Amino acid sequence: MKPLLSSASFGIVAATVLALPIVSPSDANACGGFFRRRVTQTIPSLEVEQVLIVHDPVTEEEQFIRELVFRDAKDPFGFVVPTPSQPTVAKVERSPFAALAQRFPPEPPEPPATGGPAPKGGMSRGAGGGAAATVTVLSQERIGSFTAFVLAATDAGALKKWLDENELATTPESDAWLEHYVKLGFYFAAFRYEATAPKAGPSSRAETVRLTFKTPLPYYPYREPKHAKEPAKHDRVLSVWLASPVRSTPVAAVEEVGVTRWKRPWRESNTHAPTTSGTVGAIVGAGNMGALGQPASSTGDAREAPLSVQTFQDQKTSRRGWGDVVLVPERPYTSDDARLARMNKLMATLDFAIGDVR
Amino acid sequence: MSRHLHLLALCMLAGLAACKRPLTAGAESEGGLHTAATDEASVSVAPEPAPATEAALAPTASAPSGPTTLPVTIEERKRVVAALLSGGYRTSALPESATDVGRPFDRGLRKRLTEVDVTPARADVQVATATPTVPIADVDRVLASLRARFRQCVRKEQVDALDAPRSANGSLAITFVVDEKGEVTSASTSGNTGVPDATVHCVVTTLRRAVFTAPKSASTVTVRLRFSGEQ
Numbered sequence: 001m002k003p004l005l006s007s008a009s010f011g012i013v014a015a016t017v018l019a020l021p022i023v024s025p026s027d028a029n030a031c032g033g034f035f036r037r038r039v040t041q042t043i044p045s046l047e048v049e050q051v052l053i054v055h056d057p058v059t060e061e062e063q064f065i066r067e068l069v070f071r072d073a074k075d076p077f078g079f080v081v082p083t084p085s086q087p088t089v090a091k092v093e094r095s096p097f098a099a100l101a102q103r104f105p106p107e108p109p110e111p112p113a114t115g116g117p118a119p120k121g122g123m124s125r126g127a128g129g130g131a132a133a134t135v136t137v138l139s140q141e142r143i144g145s146f147t148a149f150v151l152a153a154t155d156a157g158a159l160k161k162w163l164d165e166n167e168l169a170t171t172p173e174s175d176a177w178l179e180h181y182v183k184l185g186f187y188f189a190a191f192r193y194e195a196t197a198p199k200a201g202p203s204s205r206a207e208t209v210r211l212t213f214k215t216p217l218p219y220y221p222y223r224e225p226k227h228a229k230e231p232a233k234h235d236r237v238l239s240v241w242l243a244s245p246v247r248s249t250p251v252a253a254v255e256e257v258g259v260t261r262w263k264r265p266w267r268e269s270n271t272h273a274p275t276t277s278g279t280v281g282a283i284v285g286a287g288n289m290g291a292l293g294q295p296a297s298s299t300g301d302a303r304e305a306p307l308s309v310q311t312f313q314d315q316k317t318s319r320r321g322w323g324d325v326v327l328v329p330e331r332p333y334t335s336d337d338a339r340l341a342r343m344n345k346l347m348a349t350l351d352f353a354i355g356d357v358r
Numbered sequence: 359m360s361r362h363l364h365l366l367a368l369c370m371l372a373g374l375a376a377c378k379r380p381l382t383a384g385a386e387s388e389g390g391l392h393t394a395a396t397d398e399a400s401v402s403v404a405p406e407p408a409p410a411t412e413a414a415l416a417p418t419a420s421a422p423s424g425p426t427t428l429p430v431t432i433e434e435r436k437r438v439v440a441a442l443l444s445g446g447y448r449t450s451a452l453p454e455s456a457t458d459v460g461r462p463f464d465r466g467l468r469k470r471l472t473e474v475d476v477t478p479a480r481a482d483v484q485v486a487t488a489t490p491t492v493p494i495a496d497v498d499r500v501l502a503s504l505r506a507r508f509r510q511c512v513r514k515e516q517v518d519a520l521d522a523p524r525s526a527n528g529s530l531a532i533t534f535v536v537d538e539k540g541e542v543t544s545a546s547t548s549g550n551t552g553v554p555d556a557t558v559h560c561v562v563t564t565l566r567r568a569v570f571t572a573p574k575s576a577s578t579v580t581v582r583l584r585f586s587g588e589q
Contacts (some may be wrong), residue, residue, distance in 0.1 A: 048471045097472075107465050217443060237468045249449035251442065262442070264449070267456035267463060315457045315467055329445035340440050347439040354435055 048237060050097040052284060053327070055218040055244040059291045060342070062218055064211040065284070067097050078146075078168040078192040082181040082221050084345040085214040086138060087189050089148040092208035096284035097239075103283055106239045106311035108269040134158040143191070144207040151188040153178075159188070168192055173225035180223070184348050187213070210288060216335075216342045218242060218327035219349075222252055222265065224319045238314040240266060243280050243292075247308045248327035253350050255321040260352060265325055266312035277305045324349040483508040484584040492577035494536060494570050501581060504564060511560035512585055528552030529584040534565055536579060540572040553585050 054063040064083075081087075134155035141148055149166070153159035156179035160170045163178075168190060170178070181188070189211055220240065242248060252265045277292040286293035292305060326346050335343070348354045441447065457463050483505050488497045530553050534545035545562050561583065 048468075050472070101468075101472075106468060108463065235467060235471060237471055239468055249452070251449050251452060254455070262449075262452055264452050264454040265456065267454060313456065313463075313468065315461070315464060316455070317458055326443065328443055328447075328449050330450065332445040335440065335444045343440065343443050344436075346443060347436055350442065351435050351439050354432055354439065 050239045051220070052096060052100060052241045052243065052288070053218050053220065054280075054284075054289055054292060055215075055242070055246075055327070056291050057216075057244065057246050057333075060214050060216045061290050062213055062215050063288055063290045064213070064220075065092055065096065065208060065288055066211075067095055067208045078190060080163070080168070080178075080191070081189045081211060082186040083189065083211060083213040083215075084184075084186055084219055086152070086187045087150055087211040087213040089139070089141065089143055089150060089189055090210045090212070091143045092210050092285070092288060094285060095208045096288065097208075099283045100241050101239070104241060104270070104272050104309045104311050106241065106269045106313050108267055108313070135162040138187075142194075143209055146191040146193055146207070146209070148209070149188075149190040149192070151190055153182050153188065156182040163190065166190075166192065171225070177223070177225040184345050186345065212290065214342075215346070216339055217329070217346055218244060218248060219346060220250070220325040220327070222319060222325040223323050223349075226320065234317060236315065236317050238266070238312075240312040240314075242310045242312070242327060243277075243284075243289075243307055244327075245305065245307055246333065247310065247330045249330055250312060250325045251328045251350065252325045253323040253352060255352075262350065265316075265322060266314045269311040269313050272309050272311070275307050275309055277307045280307055280309060323352065326350055482586050483512065484586075486582040486584070488579050488581040490536070490573070490577040490579040492573045492575050494540075494573045494577055494579065496571045497536075497579060500568055500570050504568060507564045508561055508583065508585075511557050511564065527586050529582060530558065531580055531582045532562065532565060533578060533580045536570050536573060536577045538572055538575060540570045542566045542568055542570075543576075549582075557585065 050067040052063070052065040054065070055061070064081075064087075066081075134153060135158050136152045138150040138152055139148075140150075151159065151162070153162075156175065159178050159182060160175050163170050178188075191209070240250075249268075250264055250266045251262050253260050254263050254265070277289060281289045281293045292307070326349060442449070485498075485501045485505055485508075488494075488501055490497055528551045530547050530550040532545060532547050535543045537543050542565060545565050547558055547562065550558065
């Protein structure tokens with residue numbers, strides 16, 4: 001049986017919280033690239049996505065924690081998450097999002113009453129042949145209901161072949177999406193859902209995974225494959241919590257009518273009072289905080305380091321034309337040459353012309 | 359920042375696509391920055407939303423003056439993007455696009471989608487047959503009707519009890535007394551195998567608010583609850 005790979009919020013396969021309604025293949029692809037095994041089967045689509053980004057500007061390490069919610073996942077599917085550096089993947093035993101939503105509500109404040117109208121607004125399974133030469137499986141492990149592969153690829157065609165051979169079927173749209181990241185030298189975390197015994201009737205299930213990778217600024221893989229057909233409009237919501245000592249603004253490049261602009265793709269929901277890494281760690285689990293959750297030394301306690309928690313929401317039903325999101329510091333931040341060099345991949349996500357020539 | 363890069367930054371804040379080729383910057387007007395490609399007819403960089411992009415540059419760039427030829431190279435583009443990534447621009451002034459065009463922001467959307475879809479699959483409570491010392495006509499029916507609230511207790515614990523065990527799986531026995539009015543006058547638990555304290559407290563509190571058909575005399579009821587759930 002040929003599985004299907006879906007990509008959820010990140011282009012080809014990317015994912016995050018996924019989800020739900022039964023949709024046609026075109027709808028599903030439009031949701032970001034879920035991959036599935038049989039073209040005729042329904043596959044999960046991305047409807048609800050909750051992400052916690054914990055970023056330490058000193059170690060330049062990001063904890064990218066994402067809850068996947070999917071419904072009717074009776075058949076295998078998968079998704080791919082691109083990262084600017086090699087990630088490690090782990091299952092998060094306890095989802096932090098309910099507690100986060102309670103402590104740091106992601107809903108924006110009520111708009112002021114104006115009386116006017118509302119504003120508008122090498123361990124690879126089945127890998128072989130040519131694929132083995134340019135796709136490296138850096139790790140493979142079972143993460144909850146998923147088998148997670150960390151991949152490095154120097155050739156998009158070889159990566160497509162590897163995904164196909166490993167039951168994560170690609171599409172022409174996802175091929176182009178993959179190629180974009182291969183050119184930029186990104187790594188890939190590919191998740192293949194291993195369906196358990198089918199249950200009667202609709203069911204939903206949530207799992208939370210954590211990707212840890214190096215990046216000088218918080219990064220969110222927002223880009224999705226360009227589909228020939230716009231998807232049907234389903235409600236969709238992305239909630240993002242950013243915990244970092246540095247307050248930031250989400251910025252992405254978006255192509256609109258032949259012109260590319262920088263925009264803020266998410267609405268900042270609230271300005272929460274400054275807190276500490278210890279407080280946030282108590283909510284989300286110190287293990288999910290990276291170095292921010294660890295004592296800095298015998299004389300200092302990094303867990304009490306000042307921390308800002310920002311919350312964002314995105315309710316767009318389509319991300320067509322959007323590139324990835326970089327969370328840019330609100331205040332000038334010193335960048336030496338070495339740091340600038342490390343930001344090369346992020347630069348290419350904010351200026352497609354830079355990416356085109358790499 | 360030099361005028362050269364300032365203009366380039368303006369160009370990119372307003373419209374990156376028009377910056378792909380060498381540009382000649384003309385006079386800036388209220389409509390935005392006008393540019394001309396060297397190999398094509400004049401191109402007007404889409405100015406919308408000009409106020410936001412102008413404001414975004416305000417903290418670090420001075421107003422440019424006079425026309426300047428902008429040979430746009432990749433290195434220069436990188437310098438502008440690097441300035442953005444280093445906090446050199448007031449990015450909060452960039453236009454926001456968090457909903458589909460023409461669609462207002464829905465403050466209740468997240469809660470509707472997350473709380474409805476996820477909760478039922480993540481917690482369950484099985485209520486065994488109760489054993490009252492004095493018959494109570496509707497004891498099993500009332501206990502069954504409390505299942506949904508017991509499930510909420512599991513979910514509440516997942517939210518509130520941050521240091522509680524990660525698994526919600528376990529069981530316990532509850533012994534409670536129903537008086538002649540059908541009201542619960544006391545309740546205690548025993549045989550707890552892994553149910554977090556916060557959940558136990560919530561379940562007991564819920565049970566103590568229940569009302570049963572009045573028995574002929576005070577009745578002591580024992581029932582076992584089995585919890586299962588994932589977080």
